[in-house]
Amino acid sequence: MERITARDGASIVLHSTGSGPGIVVVHGGGVTIDVYGRLATALADRFTVHLYNRRGRADAPPRSMPYTFDQDIDDLAVVLEHTGSGNVIGHSSGGFIALRAALRLPIDRLALYDAAISIDGGSPSAWLEPARAALRRGDTARGLAITAAGINPQMAAAKLPLGVRVAITRAFMRTPIGRTMGELLPMTLDETALILAHDGPATQWDGVTCEVLLTCGADGPPYYVALNEALARALPRARTLTIPRSGHDAINRAYPRMVEPLVEFFAAPVTPQRTPHT
Numbered sequence: 001m002e003r004i005t006a007r008d009g010a011s012i013v014l015h016s017t018g019s020g021p022g023i024v025v026v027h028g029g030g031v032t033i034d035v036y037g038r039l040a041t042a043l044a045d046r047f048t049v050h051l052y053n054r055r056g057r058a059d060a061p062p063r064s065m066p067y068t069f070d071q072d073i074d075d076l077a078v079v080l081e082h083t084g085s086g087n088v089i090g091h092s093s094g095g096f097i098a099l100r101a102a103l104r105l106p107i108d109r110l111a112l113y114d115a116a117i118s119i120d121g122g123s124p125s126a127w128l129e130p131a132r133a134a135l136r137r138g139d140t141a142r143g144l145a146i147t148a149a150g151i152n153p154q155m156a157a158a159k160l161p162l163g164v165r166v167a168i169t170r171a172f173m174r175t176p177i178g179r180t181m182g183e184l185l186p187m188t189l190d191e192t193a194l195i196l197a198h199d200g201p202a203t204q205w206d207g208v209t210c211e212v213l214l215t216c217g218a219d220g221p222p223y224y225v226a227l228n229e230a231l232a233r234a235l236p237r238a239r240t241l242t243i244p245r246s247g248h249d250a251i252n253r254a255y256p257r258m259v260e261p262l263v264e265f266f267a268a269p270v271t272p273q274r275t276p277h278t
Contacts, residue, residue: 001016002014004078005078006074007078012078012079013052014050015050015051017049020046021086022049022050022085023050023266024050024076024079024085025039025040025049025088025091026091026098027054027091028092030185030187032057036252038254039254041254043263046263050085054075054097055071057184067194073097073100076101077105080105086108086109087108087110088111089110089111091112091113091251092113092115092248095112095115096117096198098115099205099208103207108211109211109266110213111213111262111265112215113250114217114220114224115214116195117195117231118196118227119201119227119230120199120202122227122230123223124151125196128193131189140173142162144185145165146162148169149165153221154220154221202231202233202234205231205235206234206235208238211265211270212235212238213262214240216228216240217250218243218244237271243257243258
């Protein structure tokens with residue numbers, strides 16, 4: 001563990017493991033780097049994996065307000081510069097941040113898993129306001145139940161009556177990960193609102209010229225398949241991959257079927273850039 005200085009003078013705590021070329025992980029919303037330990041361990045024999053908590057979580061400094069993703073991108077820039085890494089993994093809302101960062105930072109390779117982007121209304125949004133309303137009333141369990149079903153409509157639990165889902169969520173919130181997700185729910189919903197505000201055509205991302213691997217899980221939210229395909233058509237150096245028997249948290253579970261494509265992607269020689277799409 002080491003501390004590095006962010007552009008605003010705050011201290012970023014960097015957790016690094018392994019040896020070899022560096023990979024920086026930009027974690028998703030509602031969690032901390034704790035759930036990415038298996039991923040870091042699985043990659044550590046080939047790469048140096050750098051984890052850091054995004055603002056407002058665990059050992060990270062607080063967010064600046066009003067919140068935008070610019071501070072997250074600035075922090076990623078500092079981590080990349082300090083570590084000399086050109087490789088980035090982004091998950092969920094961390095995938096959105098990493099993709100935005102790739103428009104302006106020197107990233108060589110970018111692997112995204114279930115990147116929380118919205119292209120031409122392709123990301124579900126009807127759940128967001130009911131979740132925020134529940135949170136305003138102080139009912140975190142209800143807000144988290146609505147959020148979980150909104151993000152993961154394919155899950156059997158999402159089809160249960162809301163009252164049943166809330167009861168299940170209250171029990172889940174007594175676990176360490178459930179407690180963390182409940183505490184971080186306000187930030188999760190703020191991030192979702194900002195991501196949805198960036199909805200638009202895939203061509204808004206065509207300035208990302210690094211090599212990009214767009215992955216999602218075959219058992220995860222179904223809308224990611226179409227979003228990745230649309231994004232791949234717009235990016236000059238991107239390809240898609242659907243991971244079998246994998247849900248939204250597969251990157252945290254770090255099964256070989258998830259890790260092996262990442263190793264292959266980051267270990268391959270960087271290919272020459274093609275002419276960008278026009």
